[in-house]
Structures are given as structure tokens and as C-alpha cells.
Amino acid sequence: MRVRPYHSARSTAAHLYHEDDECPAGRQLAWFDKVDGTEGCEPCPVCASAATPCPEHAAAAAPAR
Numbered sequence: 001m002r003v004r005p006y007h008s009a010r011s012t013a014a015h016l017y018h019e020d021d022e023c024p025a026g027r028q029l030a031w032f033d034k035v036d037g038t039e040g041c042e043p044c045p046v047c048a049s050a051a052t053p054c055p056e057h058a059a060a061a062a063p064a065r
């Protein structure tokens with residue numbers, strides 16, 4: 001599911017922000033390690049490619065069979 005952008009609070013972590021709460025890399029972040037925002041971070045490629053389509057448009061995006 002798409003969520004507000006968040007990233008790791010650790011300066012040693014990858015400078016990526018996540019936008020999907022099902023992203024494997026995003027899920028590895030502990031709750032206390034998550035910071036809202038995109039500051040200083042690049043978009044996570046996994047989140048970008050896995051961007052959850054709107055439920056109402058999922059049928060249109062999927063192959064019709």
C-alpha cells in the first residue's frame with residue numbers, strides 16, 4: 001500500500017526513501033528508525049516499480065484474462 005514517504009534515520013543507511021509499506025527494504029526499518037519525508041534521499045527503485053495502482057484502476061492495468 002502506498003504510504004507517506006519515509007526513510008531511515010541512520011546516516012549509514014542507504015539514502016533512499018520508500019513510498020510503499022510492502023517494500024522489503026522499507027519493512028526492514030524499525031519503527032524508531034523511520035523518518036517521514038524525502039530529504040536527502042533518492043526514490044527507492046523497488047517502491048517506484050511496485051507502486052500500488054489505485055484499486056479502481058487495477059483491473060484496467062492488469063491483462064484482461
Ligand SMILES: [Zn+2]
Pocket residue numbers: 017018019020023024025026044045046047
Ligand atoms: Zn522501498
